[in-house]
Amino acid sequence: MxxxxxxxxxxxxxxxxxxxxxxxxxxxxxxxxxxxxxxxxxxxxxxxxxxxxxxxxxxxxxxxxxxxxxxxxxxxxxxxxxxxxxxxxxxxxxxxxxxxxxxxxxxxxxxxxxxxxxxxxxxxxxxxxxxxxxxxxxxxxTEMVLSRPALLLYLVPLLTIIGTYFVNQYHSNGILMLVIAFIAVIPILVGFDRVIPEALYPLAILSISVSLLLHTSLISLYLWGYDIHYETFLANLVMDNAFWDSTSPGNVNAMLSVVLMAPIYSYITGLDLTWVFKLVYPLTFALVPLGLYHVFRRQVEAKSAFLACFFFVSFIIFYAEMASLARQEIAELFLVLLIMLMVARNIPRTTNFTLFVVFGASLAISHYGTSYIYLLALIAVWLYMTLSSIAATRGDTMLNRSRTAVGERSSGGGSLSRKDDGRTITLAHVLFFTGFTLGWYMLVAGGTSFDTIVSIIDHIGNTIFVDLLNPEATEGLDLLISTPQSPLHTVAKGLHLITLALIVVGFIAICFRRTNTNFSREYVAFSFIALLFGVAGVLVPNFSSTLNTSRLYQIVLIFLAPLCVIGGISILAAPGTYISKLRSGWLTGRTPLVLISVLFSLLFLFSTGWIYECANDQPSSIALSQDSIKKYGGDTPKNVFYGTFIPEHDVFGARWLGEYMRDGSIVYADRTRKDNVLTSYGNLARNPPFLPKTDFKPVWGAYTYLGTYNVVERSASGPEEYYDHWSIEEIYPAIYRNNKVYSNGQSGIYRNE
Incomplete structure (x- = not known):
């Protein structure tokens, strides 16, 4: 039917x-x-x-x-x-x-x-x-969408929602552990060509994406993460004033994907901002892998496209960090839409350009970091395509002249006409996106978004030779050479390094046409630029740290994910390998994809923290390992956990402070509590003073806010960096000398009066 x-x-x-x-x-x-x-x-x-x-x-x-x-x-x-x-x-x-x-x-x-x-x-x-x-x-x-494999895929997000409920209400992670294990089996089923038919690959990708995003975003009834708290603060400001102040300085204030989109969705859905960010944004972001499947499928066969998408979503950056970075979630959607237009051949050029204008402008007003990366890549790709086209034209002209010299005539009686090379990126595309992006960032929010990129370029230029290959200045290099915490973490790092090597091999393979793929020249050029960005994140001082290494990797994977699959196939099926020598057996033709699917599944189990939770080996997942971290985690894991996960007691304390504190009062808190829960739920601007490590002398009338991490763990973070943690015992006497005006057992507020 x-x-x-x-x-x-x-x-x-x-x-x-x-x-x-x-x-x-x-x-x-x-x-x-x-x-x-x-x-x-x-x-x-x-x-x-x-x-x-x-x-x-x-x-x-x-x-x-x-x-x-x-x-x-x-x-x-x-x-x-x-x-x-x-x-x-x-x-x-x-x-x-x-x-x-x-x-x-x-x-x-x-x-x-x-x-x-x-x-x-x-x-x-x-x-x-x-x-x-x-x-x-x-x-x-209907027979396909209601088939048993389809119903099974529908069940995965539902079980994820039930699993998060059990974690929140009963501190039981059993259902979520089963969901993660089942998701890890799906790529292996695809590799073996079992259970899930090719027609359901898009549904499988969407099911996996939604499940992974919800398994983290629905943990806790409140926001968690870092940037999401400041995004909530700005969106709340717009809703309270019913007005957006475009002149107020700040990079995030220029991003309409937060300051306007979130309030609008809150009104049309009736959800408060917390649930807009925990539901609307992740569900929208879940479309990104689906769009990538469409892009990849245009250039590689279905199984490779599916595995590339699974590889993209298998990293913790996708379902954890992005779930707490609303503006980049929306920006990546528009970036994928621009890539879809680039590989589209069924849309007229005028319509294609019109859609490019809409999606390009939307990308620019969604996230400055993603926009700048795409802008640089767009200019580089256009220059490459233009110069190569000119070189090809000159080559044709010289060939025609040589033929004429020996008495040959080209068809048509003149020089050979240049064929349409299928380019979708023109000078008009570059000029529009460059002009709109730079114009928006220079004119809105005091031009802070433009000033930021100028300062980053200046800082990198001043340190590129001084700190070259210095791990302290190059975050990507520091991650590569750092020593893992345990043997299992060493295995996980090894798997990540293998995927990086496969990406490089895959790029070489498509450049030399060693694979049966249909990559367009523009996509290959974008992949090369993305690869350069990745290399710069490892070699160029302050490049990855200013852009954030994990977020940079998330963006470049949009282009590089299929290359990892191509690299694996190229190595496993290369002449001289054991697999290439097989001559019979039902597994022969699919062996490379089966092995790649197993590799990706294993990598996924490490990335989600599933293996660490099973082995009780320094787990860090806020979805799977809350109790393990609280009971067995060391000082650093606990600091990271309480830096991202916001306990309910902290929210109550922040709300009380935001409602009852006297106007203009100074509030002391450690760096994480000040920048997170007090920003989103206390509606307090992110600014000092922070709790000092020693010699605490609060001014008269000031408030001191303590969260669960301060009260229960007797520790604090900052004041310089989030990962810096220290014992609060030394300044507790100075805090106790103030009047306690609020307490709920795990969060307290004191006032110096």
């Missing part, structure tokens, strides 16, 4: 398309107007609000642009990307234009809901005018 594909709604006949969207919008509008405190209504509003505004506006724009007959993955990702762009730029226009007509609170709840609904309705009417031609909609085979 077949049903209409709801994802390719832009391909439906115009009447069905209009009715479906209108009913959806009116139903959501009724739910929003009810404003009920009924929990079921609120859940329904969250689901429908997220689904509608994350997808429908983009589908409408695709119809306006007359974009049809795309694959399901392309339609889904383009629609989501366009929808998010519409939300961010609508919020921007509201912030700029509404005050001009006397609306002092342009970003209030009512204003946002009315404007976005009106905007969607106008776009819907415009699509009816622009595209009335009959279109044949696609269909879904």
């Amino acid at each position: 077949q049903i209409r594909n709801p994802i390719t709604l832009n391909d439906w006949r115009i009447r069905s398309y209009f009715i479906a969207i209108l009913v959806f919008q009116l139903g959501l509008l009724v739910i929003q107007l009810l404003g009920s405190t009924n929990s079921h209504i609120l859940v329904l509003q969250a689901i429908l609000g997220f689904a509608f505004f994350s997808f429908i506006p983009g589908i409408i724009v695709l119809r306006i642009m007359r974009v049809h007959y795309l694959s399901t993955i392309e339609t889904l990702l383009y629609a989501v990307g366009l929808s998010i762009a519409i939300l961010m730029f609508t919020g921007l226009l509201m912030s700029v234009l509404y005050p001009l007509v006397g609306i002092s609170r342009p970003l209030s709840s009512g204003s946002i809901l009315m404007t976005i609904n009106v905007t969607t309705s106008i776009l819907l009417l415009l699509s009816l005018v622009r595209d009335k031609e009959p279109v044949e909609s696609g269909y879904i085979d």
Whole structure:
């Protein structure tokens, strides 16, 4: 049996398309107007609000642009990307234009809901005018989507949600351990060509991505991580004032993916900011591997594309660090959309460029670091493609002249015409993205985003020869030569080094056409630039540390992940190897992919901390090993744990302080508590003073905040760096001399009066 594909709604006949969207919008509008405190209504509003505004506006724009007959993955990702762009730029226009007509609170709840609904309705009417031609909609085979393998893949995210509930409520990690183990089996099943058919590879990737992201983001009822707290502070500021101050300095304040997108989603879903960041952003980010599968599949066969995506999501950076870095989550989605446009051959050039403008601008307003990396790569690739094209043209001209000299005539009676090389990156692309990115960063938020990159370049330039190959100045090199904590950690590091070597081998293989792949010249050029970024992170002083080594690696893996698979195949199937000498047996043709899948599964079990938890070997996963860290962890693991995980008692204390402290009062806290929980839940700006290690003398009227790490573990972090930890015993007498104004057993607040 077949049903209409709801994802390719832009391909439906115009009447069905209009009715479906209108009913959806009116139903959501009724739910929003009810404003009920009924929990079921609120859940329904969250689901429908997220689904509608994350997808429908983009589908409408695709119809306006007359974009049809795309694959399901392309339609889904383009629609989501366009929808998010519409939300961010609508919020921007509201912030700029509404005050001009006397609306002092342009970003209030009512204003946002009315404007976005009106905007969607106008776009819907415009699509009816622009595209009335009959279109044949696609269909879904229900036997496939309801097959046993599909139902099994649907079950994985559900079990993940149940597993996080048991961790939060009962401190039991059994279900999550089983989920991680099952996810590790999936690539092996793919490698052996068992259970999961090729048609379900996209579903498997989406299931794995959602499960991995939720298995960390849903841990605790509160935010955890580092950057997410400051992002929440800025989003709260916009919601409290119903206005975005574009002149307020700060890199993050220039990122609309946080300061506008988060408040807008909070209003349309009815979720508070904590759950917007813990649910909406991870679920949106889960589309990134799905988009990468589409990109990889255009260039390699299905199994290799799947394994490359699994390799990408298997690192802790994807499901832990990114889950607490909202602006980069959105930026990576737009980066993948730009890559999809680069390999697209089914979209007219004009439409392709229009989408590039939208997604490129959205990338620039989402994350400065990702934008700068893409900008440098874009310029480098365009220069390479242009120069190579000129060289090829000159070569053709010289060949024609030589042929003419010996009496040969080229077809057409003249010089050979240059063939279209399939390039999708032109000077217009480079000029637009460069101009918009630099213009935005120089004009918004006091130009701090532009000043930051200038200072980074200047700092690197001043130290590149002085600190070359100095581990203290080169974070990537320090990670490579550092000594692991245990034999198991040594094995994990060895596996990571193997993947790095495979990436290099894979790049060499595609350059010399040693593999049966279809990589475009532009993709190969981007991969080379990404490889250079990775090398720079190891060799260039202060390069990876200023950009953050893990986040840099996350970005370059977007281009390099398939090269790891290609490298493995090239080595295992190379002439002279044992596998290449096999002549029979059902496993012969698939042996390289089977071995690669086993390697990736093993690497995944190490990265998630599953193996460390089983062996009780210095586990660090906040999802799997909370109790182990608290009971058996050393000073450093506990400092890292309490630096990312925020206990409930700390949240209560921070909220009390934010509500009852006297205006203008000074607050002392250690570095981690000050920058995290007091920023997000106390609404206090990130700034000194921090608790000193000795000689603590608080000023009159100042507050001193202590969290669980301070009270229970008798330790503190900072003041210079998060990883710096020390005993608080020496300054406890000075703290106790103040009046205790709040305590919940594990968090306390004192006031000097």
